[in-house]
Amino acid sequence: MDYVYGPGRNHLFVPGPVNIPEPVIRAMNRNNEDYRSPAVPAMTKVLLEDVKKIFKTTTGTPFLIPTTGTGAWESALTNTLSPGDRIVSFLIGQFSLLWIDQQQRLNFNVDVVESEWGQGANLDILASKLAADTAHTIKAICIVHNETATGVTNNLAKVRKILDDYRHPALFLVDGVSSICALDFLMDEWGVDVALTGSQKALSLPTGIGIVCASPKALEASKTAKSVRVFFDWNDYLKFYKLGTYWPYTPSIQLLYGLRTALDLIFEEGLDNVIARHGRLGQATRLAVKAWGLKNCTQKEEWYSDTVTAVLVPPYIDSTEIVRRAWKRYNLSLGLGLNKVAGKVFRIGHLGNLNELQLLGCLAGVEMVLKDVGYPVKLGSGVAAACAYLQNTTPLIPSRI
Amino acid sequence: MDYVYGPGRNHLFVPGPVNIPEPVIRAMNRNNEDYRSPAVPAMTKVLLEDVKKIFKTTTGTPFLIPTTGTGAWESALTNTLSPGDRIVSFLIGQFSLLWIDQQQRLNFNVDVVESEWGQGANLDILASKLAADTAHTIKAICIVHNETATGVTNNLAKVRKILDDYRHPALFLVDGVSSICALDFLMDEWGVDVALTGSQKALSLPTGIGIVCASPKALEASKTAKSVRVFFDWNDYLKFYKLGTYWPYTPSIQLLYGLRTALDLIFEEGLDNVIARHGRLGQATRLAVKAWGLKNCTQKEEWYSDTVTAVLVPPYIDSTEIVRRAWKRYNLSLGLGLNKVAGKVFRIGHLGNLNELQLLGCLAGVEMVLKDVGYPVKLGSGVAAACAYLQNTTPLIPSRI
Amino acid sequence: MDYVYGPGRNHLFVPGPVNIPEPVIRAMNRNNEDYRSPAVPAMTKVLLEDVKKIFKTTTGTPFLIPTTGTGAWESALTNTLSPGDRIVSFLIGQFSLLWIDQQQRLNFNVDVVESEWGQGANLDILASKLAADTAHTIKAICIVHNETATGVTNNLAKVRKILDDYRHPALFLVDGVSSICALDFLMDEWGVDVALTGSQKALSLPTGIGIVCASPKALEASKTAKSVRVFFDWNDYLKFYKLGTYWPYTPSIQLLYGLRTALDLIFEEGLDNVIARHGRLGQATRLAVKAWGLKNCTQKEEWYSDTVTAVLVPPYIDSTEIVRRAWKRYNLSLGLGLNKVAGKVFRIGHLGNLNELQLLGCLAGVEMVLKDVGYPVKLGSGVAAACAYLQNTTPLIPSRI
Amino acid sequence: MDYVYGPGRNHLFVPGPVNIPEPVIRAMNRNNEDYRSPAVPAMTKVLLEDVKKIFKTTTGTPFLIPTTGTGAWESALTNTLSPGDRIVSFLIGQFSLLWIDQQQRLNFNVDVVESEWGQGANLDILASKLAADTAHTIKAICIVHNETATGVTNNLAKVRKILDDYRHPALFLVDGVSSICALDFLMDEWGVDVALTGSQKALSLPTGIGIVCASPKALEASKTAKSVRVFFDWNDYLKFYKLGTYWPYTPSIQLLYGLRTALDLIFEEGLDNVIARHGRLGQATRLAVKAWGLKNCTQKEEWYSDTVTAVLVPPYIDSTEIVRRAWKRYNLSLGLGLNKVAGKVFRIGHLGNLNELQLLGCLAGVEMVLKDVGYPVKLGSGVAAACAYLQNTTPLIPSRI
Incomplete structure (x- = not known):
């Protein structure tokens, strides 16, 4: 009961x-399986290709991490940045606030750009910060695409334009938790370096997969990023991707089948x-x-x-x-x-x-x-x-x- | 897909x-079981007690027949009547029409009392027929409680009153397919002799159980009713009720668990x-x-x-x-x-x-x-x-x- | 619990x-649907074609009746025979006994050919009965393919051969409840007139569909068969087949999807x-x-x-x-x-x-x-x-x- | 398919x-729910009490973290230790190896005590290390209760005894991934400071909850532990425990209901x-x-x-x-x-x-x-x-x- x-x-x-659609609930209604059998890697291989489509990327590398959005944030930050790195981050509501809190606790040097709650990110300040940063001390721009607490969508194309205008090499890290699969998200076109979402949002699955997608530039950055990380370390995934077994630790079999069906429904529509x-x-x-x-x-x-x-x-x-x-x-x-x-x-x-x-x-x-x-x-x-x-x-x- | x-x-x-409520869908999400193990009879015993409550009867005997409403109709008729028996039946819409068609094909002698579609059963005609039938040639009154085709609810208390007014012994057979568990249904108070519904209606289950409830008078009538019947024969059920094994043939395990939960939800509300x-x-x-x-x-x-x-x-x-x-x-x-x-x-x-x-x-x-x-x-x-x-x-x- | x-x-x-396979349990894990929408008839049309394959027939007409094996028996008998018809039926165990009991209660004139339990049908007696029946008073041969109570499989090819040897026109009615989909069943080759099974047997579904398949000769016989029938009447199905809506009364949506998957699994294997x-x-x-x-x-x-x-x-x-x-x-x-x-x-x-x-x-x-x-x-x-x-x-x- | x-x-x-038992699969067969409604905290409160029973602790504080065993390891380590801390860890198979790898990458100073694969932890070496460590430079003992790669169960009572013999204050951190709920685990009696398991092991759930239980001493240590952590930080949980809302980020609704049923089954048995x-x-x-x-x-x-x-x-x-x-x-x-x-x-x-x-x-x-x-x-x-x-x-x- x-x-x-x-x-x-x-x-x-x-x-x-x-809400989870009935076909997804059905797909997850199953016993566990051996994730080291040939079936699960074969399924995962296709999933990793297909999941890139929701980011509209062909060059990105996706990671399906058994975690929540908060873990996905941590994965984005710790794989690309080193303690003390200067980052610009926009505070426009509760979720951007929580991400900034995480950034600070992970020991980054955060330039917080605050707006009144109900407004979008102040991109004029971004422009002036980038203009002033000729030494490229700013290592990353962190922004939520859609602030879930206030219902505010930021203009990511404009962020990219400002970065390009100043030829600034900062990484462009985006929380797409309440946008990806619902709002148009153009990872490649916007030059987003890390984009992330959670399975329980527009993908309409249960909580349990933090989906993180890294650009080639982000992957390159991960080679020198000094933030301590193990569970969230992309390298462990990349090692298993090469082996063709895909999983450094046990995935949720149910969520894999659920994700398969969720993507099928999205592609059918x-x-x-x-x-x-x-x-x-x-x-x-x-x-x-x-x-x-x-x-x-x-x-x-x-x-x-x-x-x-x-x-x-x-x-x-x-x-x-x-x-x-x-x-x-x-x-x-x-x-x-x-x-x-x-x-x-x-x-x-x-x-x-x-x-x-x-x-x-x-x-x-x-x-x-x-x-x-x-x-x-x-x-x-x-x-x-x-x-x-x-x-x-x-x-x-x-x-x- | x-x-x-x-x-x-x-x-x-x-x-x-x-619509089937989620807890019922869950309850039915299961493998088959041996219906001859001690578990299924134990469960059935309680179900039979509990299902009487939706008819508001304490004296009725319920049958959970693996069939649809159409089969439940057939069960009600063939167990209580003999070919050639005169019955009064009210035609007020498509479902009463179909039941009358069945009555005629089962070789009963049907006095069809027709109303315009959108009106209820013409009980004045019933009264006059009963008044005239001092020889008690009318063996049964057949009426749908709620005509699903036109959205018309008949007044069963009034039917009983007319029967009583004329002290007429005709059996009172009621199709409660789209009423029982949704409209108030007082089997004992109204002196209904056979009431029936289908699992896929207000009980909110899948199709598959025809629920038929017989009064002591109906059970008595079944002893002499000469209509040919095997699958729908109440006696086969009664024999297995006595044995304590309850099922003359294989029930749907899933529907039994579903019915259990459906009743639990109704009783909780x-x-x-x-x-x-x-x-x-x-x-x-x-x-x-x-x-x-x-x-x-x-x-x-x-x-x-x-x-x-x-x-x-x-x-x-x-x-x-x-x-x-x-x-x-x-x-x-x-x-x-x-x-x-x-x-x-x-x-x-x-x-x-x-x-x-x-x-x-x-x-x-x-x-x-x-x-x-x-x-x-x-x-x-x-x-x-x-x-x-x-x-x-x-x-x-x-x-x- | x-x-x-x-x-x-x-x-x-x-x-x-x-045992129901997991994919079938999953397929049935769903809400009800309107069976009068275009989707259910479209699905049914294909199901009716596909279900013929398990009978190995191309000329048969299948009926998916919301009932059990007992109801499927009744459907086979009442649609093809008239009260008083002489039939030959083999008693070799509990299930053939129950079928014979039904045949007798439906008022057929049954020649019971009994064998010791553990033996197959005595086909020598069949031969002698057919030999003697030059007047063709025997209207049907009723036989269980596989007696579930004793684990005895009868030789249906031999039954056909005997019928052919004597050029006897009797209908050949077969209970394939515990055989079809598990033992080879050649409806067309053996000239079976009505074959039937239940969903909860080798098809590995829940109880709830009696699957009956009628040869052209059986359909022809149904036009003159005088047994009273309504719920089990093939004509009601045939009428709706012609209309393309397929269902004279509400089917179980869940079992239709389950049957779809069960057949898919059988065809995949x-x-x-x-x-x-x-x-x-x-x-x-x-x-x-x-x-x-x-x-x-x-x-x-x-x-x-x-x-x-x-x-x-x-x-x-x-x-x-x-x-x-x-x-x-x-x-x-x-x-x-x-x-x-x-x-x-x-x-x-x-x-x-x-x-x-x-x-x-x-x-x-x-x-x-x-x-x-x-x-x-x-x-x-x-x-x-x-x-x-x-x-x-x-x-x-x-x-x- | x-x-x-x-x-x-x-x-x-x-x-x-x-293998997941059917009742648990059923319990998880559901739509998402608002985890901020009164229902989920009420359910969580009882779950946190009940989950302590599988650790046989009354004094521990459990955390149900949306992660795998690898994440649970990281949670145990980063909440109780600081970078550079000396720890003793036993290498006896692949899973202890992976944990040690994590310990090293998290910048602890690990004394690896290796045994031949197929043998248990070498507790003699532990004893001599503790004997020598009068300055209490060893901050924690890390041990797998059951090494899943070799099928070796270590004697935790003996580890406690050695710690007690030398009155050594080191934390006692235990990987119970393939033991808890299957082998007897006496957290309080053995003085274990952090014990952990994963939902997909003996609890018989899907992957997705890392269950970590901390002793009062471990909680105390977490106040001064300097390892960087956010997602895995116990303090975020403790803050929400106090608020009575329990979840710092979105839990899997399905796994909560699954855990409820899994525990019910364990307690029933x-x-x-x-x-x-x-x-x-x-x-x-x-x-x-x-x-x-x-x-x-x-x-x-x-x-x-x-x-x-x-x-x-x-x-x-x-x-x-x-x-x-x-x-x-x-x-x-x-x-x-x-x-x-x-x-x-x-x-x-x-x-x-x-x-x-x-x-x-x-x-x-x-x-x-x-x-x-x-x-x-x-x-x-x-x-x-x-x-x-x-x-x-x-x-x-x-x-x-």
Whole structure:
């Protein structure tokens, strides 16, 4: 029996872990296997090729590490940098804050570029720092593509342009945890050196694989990086890649089969269609928020996130109560406001294997909760706005035409 | 891979088979077992006791037959009646029609009492027939509790009252396929002699168990009933009940464990709360239909069904196209109009393990489809009406208070 | 939690229901679907074509009936025969006995040809009956291909030869419940008119589909057969086949996907390889029985069954105690002796998705149980005999070469 | 479809990952959930209490880290030690070698005490080192309880005794990866400071949780340990333990439910009965090896492992070929010989949720493979020896008495 059973399905709209599609649940419904048999390496070989597609890279080297996003961060940093290295890092919300905390504890010398929560990374400061850094003391730029706490998407093409403008050789390390597989991510075109995500985000798997992809330049850097690392050391993987056995330690057999199916589903839908679907759901959510008379935590349209929307509530309402009530009354799981925006925002995650009617059910639920907590929402208003947009833009399901 | 994959979940709103809750899917995720070991009879014994609760009977004898609703019908008839027996049967829609067809093919002498589709059983005619039948030539009254094709619920208490008023000994045979476990069903209080349902309806299991419950009077009748029967013969079950091995032939191990969990979930929620939830979802659906400016196929409030709503569409729209488009564009499964109402109605099934936000997602989807096919619906109107009602009436989830 | 948990896997060696392969369990691990959507008929169409292959027929018409083997029997009889029809039926064990009981209760005029349990059908008597029946009063020959209670396989080619020798037009109805998909079954070559099996036998699925295949001659007979039938009526299926919707009533979505995968596995292995594997496991079992110094219930080699072996125990041992103890101590499920051979035999089912090492584990378990109950078995003797044979005959797994 | 399908079950006898019991597979067959809802912390709280029981500790603090055994090692070391710290570590096989490699790469000053592979840790050398270390320069003793590569179990009680004899304050860090939940492990009684295991070993789960348990002394040491750590930092966990939210980053929902069920099964069987079962299966395996005329890689009885047996093959046979052939012909997964013993030993893992008949199937398979590769084994000999022992010692399954 479940811990806290409620009738009907749970409506999971936290920005991770997200809904797992039935075919993936099925694929993982299995016993363990010997990972040293010929089957698992054969499967892994193809997986490693296929997983590069979600990063839109042909030159990158992927690592499927049995860890979370936090471990993936650590892997990106410790394999490419040495203690004391100067890095530029952008603080725009709770997850960039946590990554910066990790960077500092790993003994890097971090130039923290802070923005107000709800704004994107301040790239003007980046430009001025790079302009001033003719000695190339800055070894890496660390940035989250999509800040999950505030629903802010940074412009990575612009980051690359600034680096190029100043011909700066700094490594370009990107947290794509709540973006990759949902937002367009062009690792090769943007010259990203390390990109990473977690299996429980837009890939729609359980937690358990930190997926890290390294550019040739990042791999080169790993040869001289002096940060102490063992579990997260790419070299151990590369050694086993050469041997053709692939795994320095035991992988999760279930997650490998799950990843296989998750990629199959993404490729069947088409990665660009997946991204377009996220665009559609993101826009529908924002239209609903507007119709409710509420504000998006994200301050400008250029930063709007298609994977998560943080909704500001009026000062007389505690957003934590919204999340609590959604779960207790409507079996709806929303994201809490974190740290600086605790109590002030609640978050709607709209990433992963999700469709229009699921989102509309969520939006209807949010309306009822808003009413529950005393906000004078016009019931149906957000759903109406979202429907008007979706009814115009949703394509037929290709396999059913 | 699924046959016709679409991203996100399928929104299953046909009036059967219905959504299976995750704990039940889990419980059935298993290998076969020897049904002659001590474990399966021990489990069956308790199941047979517990399944009586969904009929609200203490005196009935239940049979868990590996068949569908159609087989359950056959079991009810052939065990209690003899060829040539006169029975009164009400034709009010496709499923009552099919049952009558079966009755006639089984060589009973059927007095068909027909109503317009959208109306309930004509109980005045029943009264007059019983009044006239002082010789007690009528051996049974056959009635569907809830006609799934039109969303019409018959008043069984009234049927019993009429039988009692005329002190008529006819057997009272009830198809509760789309009612039991969703609408209040009082087998003992109403003096129902055979009641039946199928596992894939409000019990929220896969198809595969026809659940038939017989009153002492029905069991008595089975001793003299001359209809030929073997597979459906209650006596074979009763023989094995006495032996304590319970099964005259191999049951589905998976469905037994599934039924165990389905009942556990119903009892945890509370059967009366389950019924109240169906009342809530039914009313919300009807309010939406009204807000859309459409008519319910059910002609009077007294017959409104809390498990399925058949919605009449304007003459210039083909309801089949609504169902087709819902599936092709929104991954929404609605019920077709059947036979006389084909093309004229589509059906929203709202029975089984389902909650408010699932229904609201469906209603939003229906609105978009209505717009797709050219009906001038005001988007959001139905959802607004449903939300207004649900926000007032939905209780907190007990396990989460 | 399971009802009677024991550590490790259950060793399921009853002759049905049998072990379900993991890929089939996975395929069935799913929610319900609308069976009136385009997906289910598309899937069914291919299934009906593919299922004919396990009967080795191109001219037969298959029916996938939501029932058990008992229901499949009833379907075979009632669709082809009329009450009072004279049929010849062979009583050689518990399952042929039950079928005959059904035949009699369905009001056929049954010539029962009885053999000692452990012997095959007495085909000499069949010959003499056909010889005498120049008026063709015999309408059907009913025979079990493999009597599951005694482990006796009848020679169907010989039955056909006798029918042909006498140019007798009787229908040839065959229970292939414990043979089809495991023993070679040549429906077209043998001129079988109705063949049937159950999903929980060699197909290695859960209980729930009675698979019946009718020859053109059987279909023709169904047009005039006067037995009362509704649920089991082939005509209802044929009507829906023509409409392309295939299902007169709700099928089990889970079993359809399960059947799809079960057939895929059989075709991947190769049906003839599946049959050869059963031959190998049957022979290995018989060699073990011999090594233990015990007798096969089957009296002659020509009747040896490759799907089930009934082992005679010495008179001072109760075979029921062997079955009980196997389950209680070793988590091993063996088949009981039934009816006339109750207490005298225990049965080892070796059919379905099973391999050599699973069987050897079972045989080792049987040895220990035999010792437990006081039979002076030489431990290891049966396994040694089986290994000697299997080590010579087991092929490499094709996908792994 | 599986990658390399073979009929019947895979016989998984590598010493990890091991067979997952069906109830655990079922429990993990689920969608993601919000780990910040009240349900997951409530569940985690109880899990943390219950997991202590498998370490037999009341004073330890457990951490359920989303990682593998390698990560658990790193967690144990970096939280308790500082770079340059002197530690004593025992090299007795491939896994102790890998741990030592990690210790060195983490910049500890490692006194490697090497034994011949097949022998246990040389505790005499430990004693002399401790005797000489009056200045207490040795900060930790690192030892694997059970070396999975050679099937050698070290005597931890003796290690504690030596530490006590010399009143030495060194931390006592133990790799219990292939022992905990299978061999008796007395964390409190033995004064172990950090003990660790992986979910895919005797707990019989998928890979994905590194379970680390720290004594109060280890927690105290973590306050001053200067090793750089973030992902593996216990303090992050302790902070969230205090908050009652428990998780510094996203756990695998599926593994939490899996762990819940795995512990339930262990407690239902009784941890000491689980350990006794491993003793029984280990002894049965060793008796089989002896009967085959082969030698155990483990040189003395005092080191015999009840979770894995490494079998030495004659010089004219390549043990790799045994493993390959077992998989290709019999669907049997055995462990390879690693590093120094590559080609010389193959390994039978007999840990986790496994019973007697599963093991006997494996042993029969090994016999056939031995014959396949030209070793003159007497078929049935090993099984006979194992059966003789098991038939005397296997208890009735308690739930079935």
